[in-house]
Amino acid sequence: MARGTPRPLSDLLPGQRRRLTLAVAAHGLAGVLLILQAWLIAGILNDVVFGTQPVPLSRLLAVLPVLLARAGLLWLATVAAADAAIAIKGQVRQMLRSAVARGPGGADAGSFASLMVEGVEALDPFVSRYLPAMAQAVFLPLAILAAVLPLDWLSALILALTAPMIPVFMILIGRGAERLNLEQWATLARLSAYLLDAVQALPTLRLFGAVPREAAQVAGSAELYRQRTMRVLRVAFLSALVLEFLATVSIAMVALFIGFALLWGEMPYQRGLFILLLAPEFYLPLRSLGAHYHARMEALGAAAQMAPLLDAPAAALRPAAPAVAAGAPRVEVRDLRFGHLADRPPVLDGLSFVLEPGSLTALVGASGAGKSTVMGLLRGHHRPWSGEVRIGGLAPDALPTPPAWIPQQPHLFAGTVADNIRLGVPDAGEEEVRAAARRAHADGFIERLPEGYRTMLGERGAGLSGGEIRRVALARAFLMGSPLVLLDEPSASLDHESEEALVAALDELRRDRTVLVVAHRLTTVRAADRILVLSGGRIPQEGSFAVLSGTDGPFARLAGPRSPLLGALTAAGRA
Template identity: 40%
Template sequence: MARGSSITGAEQRDGSRRIGALRALGPFLKPYLPWVILGGLALMLTAGVSLVLPMAARRVVDGFAAGDLHLLDQYFIAAIGIALVFACGTGLRYYIVTRLGERVVADVRRAVFDRMIAMSPAYYERLMTGEVLSRITTDTTLILSVIGSSVSYSLRNMLIFSGGLVAMLITSVKLTGLVLLIVPVMILPILALGRRLRALSRENQDFIAESSGNASEALLSAQTVQAYSAEATAQARFARITEDSYRSALRRITVRALLTIIIIFVVFSGILGVLWIGARDVQAGVMSAGELVQFVIYSGMVAGSTAALSEIWGELQRAAGATERLAELLDARDTVADPAAPTRLEGRARGEIRFDDVTFHYPARPDIAALEGISLTIAPGETVALVGPSGAGKSTVFQLLLRFYDPESGTVRLDGIALPDMTRAEFRRQLALVPQDPVIFADTARENIRFGRPDATDAEVEAAARAAAADTFIRTLPKGYDSYVGERGVMLSGGQKQRIAIARAILRDAPVLLLDEATSALDAESEQLVQAAVDALSAERTTLIVAHRLATVKKADRILVFDEGRIIAEGTHDSLVAEGGLYARLARLQFTEGLAAE
């Protein structure tokens, strides 16, 4: 299985080398600039207080050496006050930055979801939905860690590093100069291993996304997996991806651990050597014991902040990779887009549909024409059936009419207006779809029907259910219309799902009705009831039907026969049977024999 989207692995690795990817979070932070400023002020307060404490320690040590107990008591009381300020400042900083992190991450998740839910199906031919979910969850969690703690922590340590360095210079220029000699030695491993760490961090996130995508695919198809006794295969596949992810994480952890070891050893070894020289200066009377203690504390703070920054650098690399991946989704270009200056439909559409010499290939099958040179006109209120063998192009007509894809050539029009000239939301409001595989959401039966028109009243929902022959079975559910039907409607049979989908379309009350095998999962009695509702619904609407049932096709005003992406015949049921050919053969095999069997 290929990881990621259409972006190549090389491009992904090159992008992960830039910590500047975190700048993409700027637009999400901008609305909360006051909170950023407050967090910065609290940060400077706590860092400043931290830098004052070693000075107090120096005074205490020198005061103790001088035997001035009164001064010693004053310094201890002052130190307690400083500790209180430090505690309050730290708590305030934590509250502000954590709240800011949660707010920004919530906004990022919403922005990514809003972008992804509007992407055309062509986009998801290149990217698994499970990977999108991984980015929305795992990657945003990394960003939360950075905004909520790592950035604040790194800035605090940078302030302590710079402030401590200045204080060290003030205390002893000689010792500080010796300490600074170890800086180049410390920078080298950061530069050498940092790039490797960034690449490994991005690779690790890719594996996590692949693992999530694989798990999502398998769990959503659990019944099929179990029906074919393929649990072991699914388990082995997930185990392989999980192990790949683990090995990638192990490589990242190893590099980061090595970086940490080198930096901490270099820093503390250097400081211990400098302190050895400082101890000799105290012995020689060049500096006081309090000054050495102050220098030791500042040295420890600078060393600690340096080590912490090396740790945080790794976190920032991971967050940069996560931000890049989210930015890829936010910047994704859809092949289907709304026009800058859309044409408006005045009121309710009449329902005239026209295909002008339309040719289309699915992106995943560029060598096979799903539709080729299709031209047809469907009059307002006309009922047209599309028939033909599987893969002939019938459902593709629906895909283009809903503008899930755009044709390579030709134009699809509604009421004479080309679909790309209107916003998708504008013309889709004029359409109601009943798919062959009905989509049922993890909600109540009532809300699943109301999905067709969110502002519908309970009475309108129930009337639509009655029209779709769904009312009776819904009322037998434990809580009637308020019964939870489970994820993808697992509590319902195939026929019940279809009736809810039909009720949803009836409730939508759109001028164009698209029925894709809408009655295929119904028993004979339910089909008669639903067919009567569909007939009544079709009377005042333009209706396109993909169906193999004889009763549905025979009632159509016109039948279009598709084969290999072309319309090879059209007419009424009787005229097409009389002509012979593909339709007559389909009618004999799929209709007459099926009817006899029934």
């Protein structure tokens, strides 16, 4: 593995070791055949120029198997490296999809789309070209030096002294190129996000007559991206020019010394021609490495943009963890302290609570109390300042299956209903998908769709109501099999029928899972086995709805008739 290999490639390259080793070995054998080919051609030309007899056809035909074998080995190396790149790109896309399925992680749709297309494709040249070229740049020059040294030590010395100049200049030029590539990718991500937001907000922009202004801003962002792309290309072309110049001058020096040696009769013609044929091939891997060095810079830039999404690695790619007990886990949060800024008071200060296996717990609190922060800690998206989180005895980032996360507005992708349900388990069969939908009380409305589970949905679930989208997301959680499910008020803004269906689905969900719900509505709070009241960074009050509603304290203030959080809903529930 190359030093400085960007993540996620550093996680995935070991899995492609066999293909990459095959590519490197094929290149190495092709290099050995190249040396043999040069010797055979030099001998034939020597006999053509100085021989007194015609060159036998058998000698000419002897070169053909070598040429064919070299071509076959180079083809094999190319295919093996390309297969490794294709496999890695597929895994990276799956990692990105899994990251989005666990939660947005701060990535907007435009940036995510840019990463899924341009970002992932930028990893291809790094794997399929740069890594094999790097191995070739080490092996082939050494093999050629070993072949040239016994024949002419002076030519070997020239090759050995000039070869390091190319990597040195690559490093010098690459220092600036890496920074430029990072800037280019960041600009592309911002442009993609801005453009998508502008397109989605087009009706509003037209309503307020802001289309010309927004178009000018998009044009400005596109111009900035063009300028930064040209800066990257300028450095790339400059580096290519420098490398070509160094290689050309070095080859000319070798040719000059060999020419004088032939002129003075100090070297046989076949030996001199053999060295001349090998001189360009000596520098070719180094020049190829320089040409593909830009691919490494692009991969670094793309990987830097992926890193925030991939901080919580996909379950399938995590190192082996101790087995978790079957069924719903016990969740323990002990003396947790956490804040978003080090110089500000912590959002959570001494937070402790326990979620019993198979329970449905509601987390309530005023706006800004830290409910979303608690969810982020349970999902492993934040690291606490102190204290610990244990899910079935394991830290969140050590779980073999990550907690399922269902926000208020779950994201459904453009595709079939079935594909959206099997997002976390792409190889799930049709019966498994249907079973998950039935448990989520989604099977009924799905069957009524024009093509049932094969009905195509638009972006963000266009074609379904809010309640139907949330039940599809619940079906996704059932299918994924996560023992811990986290929800952010699934019944918000729903009609009575949809709300009842969701509450029934939640009741089904807790049969073999532990469920924590951020609750804002009376229906969800009443359905919970236990309520945790978050206030002042702690849990000052907890218990069932019947107990808490008759006790003075933070919950009574939250659920009171004048409370903006639960008051209106409580009144509606009593009406």
